[in-house]
Amino acid sequence: MKVSDFSMFKRLLKNFNETERSWIMYDVANSAYTLTFVTVFFPIMFKQVALESGVESASATVILLKATFWYALIVAILSPLLGNLADYKGHKKLFFKLFLFTGLIFGVLLSLPMIPWQVYLGIYIIATVGYSGANIFYDSFLTDVTDDEHYDVVSANGFAWGYIGSTIPFILGLLVFAAQKFGVIDMQAKYAIAIAFFISIIWWGFYSLPIIKNVDQRHYIEKPKKWFIIGFINVFKTIVSLFKDPKVLVFLFGYFLYIDAVGTIIKSAVNIGHELGVTDDITLVIIVLLVQFIAFPCALIFGKLAKKIGDVTMLSVGIIIYIIICTFGFFIDSRTDLMIFAGLVGTAQGGVQAVSRSYFGKLIPKERSGDYFGFFNIFGKFAAILGPIIMAYTIDYYSFNRGMDSSESVKYGILALVPLLVIGLILLLISSKIKSRKENLKDLDLL
Numbered sequence: 001m002k003v004s005d006f007s008m009f010k011r012l013l014k015n016f017n018e019t020e021r022s023w024i025m026y027d028v029a030n031s032a033y034t035l036t037f038v039t040v041f042f043p044i045m046f047k048q049v050a051l052e053s054g055v056e057s058a059s060a061t062v063i064l065l066k067a068t069f070w071y072a073l074i075v076a077i078l079s080p081l082l083g084n085l086a087d088y089k090g091h092k093k094l095f096f097k098l099f100l101f102t103g104l105i106f107g108v109l110l111s112l113p114m115i116p117w118q119v120y121l122g123i124y125i126i127a128t129v130g131y132s133g134a135n136i137f138y139d140s141f142l143t144d145v146t147d148d149e150h151y152d153v154v155s156a157n158g159f160a161w162g163y164i165g166s167t168i169p170f171i172l173g174l175l176v177f178a179a180q181k182f183g184v185i186d187m188q189a190k191y192a193i194a195i196a197f198f199i200s201i202i203w204w205g206f207y208s209l210p211i212i213k214n215v216d217q218r219h220y221i222e223k224p225k226k227w228f229i230i231g232f233i234n235v236f237k238t239i240v241s242l243f244k245d246p247k248v249l250v251f252l253f254g255y256f257l258y259i260d261a262v263g264t265i266i267k268s269a270v271n272i273g274h275e276l277g278v279t280d281d282i283t284l285v286i287i288v289l290l291v292q293f294i295a296f297p298c299a300l301i302f303g304k305l306a307k308k309i310g311d312v313t314m315l316s317v318g319i320i321i322y323i324i325i326c327t328f329g330f331f332i333d334s335r336t337d338l339m340i341f342a343g344l345v346g347t348a349q350g351g352v353q354a355v356s357r358s359y360f361g362k363l364i365p366k367e368r369s370g371d372y373f374g375f376f377n378i379f380g381k382f383a384a385i386l387g388p389i390i391m392a393y394t395i396d397y398y399s400f401n402r403g404m405d406s407s408e409s410v411k412y413g414i415l416a417l418v419p420l421l422v423i424g425l426i427l428l429l430i431s432s433k434i435k436s437r438k439e440n441l442k443d444l445d446l447l
Contacts, residue, residue, distance in 0.1 A: 026138055032204050034166065040170070042110075313352065395410055
């Protein structure tokens, strides 16, 4: 199957070659899982399944937060080893497909809400590990599908089309959910959500076909006889290599901090809306879609500008926008303010994520992209653990120690993310002044 068969994207991505288009379309594929499952519907679905089994509402929320912690931890631990093993000839695509099919199979099982909540939660963890694991290899394929000069534009298009593409299966699922809610069709809410899940899984699988067919590993290390054992050893060697390359290491620590704040705001958008008094589903869905639609053109703009004026400059702009976002969040006082807040998030989130990925790709050796992106992923995953904890403890402090209601304390939680952005920006700027190991080797004609 050729990308040309996907007529929906043939004209839209005409400026890219077939390999680049196929890579971009996987972002279109997997973003449906993020939006439909992780961001919107799974928390609703799990709470219903748990409540039907006698679990209290507050306990269901805590259980789901713990599940989020565990799948993030599992992926964070596996990432370096998987990334290292994927650098061997023929392995990157093999591991990519293994995790992709795991995510798809267990994603389909999430369309069966009649099973016990404990099993259902376990299926969600495995499906999300599959989704996250496949993304490690997808990110590292960036160095195989294009060259340094086009990293920014290709990476940005991946995020941009992912944002806009994911809304299509989401809206289809949302129509089913709305039809059930307003009595157009007679079924329980959980079955309407199950149909939404199934639509997104089919979308994910269908738009994964181009990358399976057209993208291959171009840069690799020859596979030794005891490759699995050596893979473990090489994880520690990579850690040593990172400490010998302060530019990459300092950038990763800066990335860890600023992407922490970015990810926390993205994943907490619906909960923030609830805490600020927006309880109707329609407004919350509009907020989510507003972020997606604004993120689409802004991610493309970030990619083009990064190519012209530099990655570090555009990352700095994105981080500063997020500092403004968190500061503005402290003063939210109406639904209009919340809409503005969501719009501002959309202007920067895709750009920061896309340019971070492309900039990191330029810093690392291509033949070890899987290895290095494994560590890039682990920093991102642990950030997903740290940010919500900082926000949660801040909200708890102002709620219980200062006696504030949730709508006020959540504003302090948003503001608590500012130091992460400021320190992350400082480390990014420090990193930009350091010459990388890759650059030093070029100067010595060793590359």
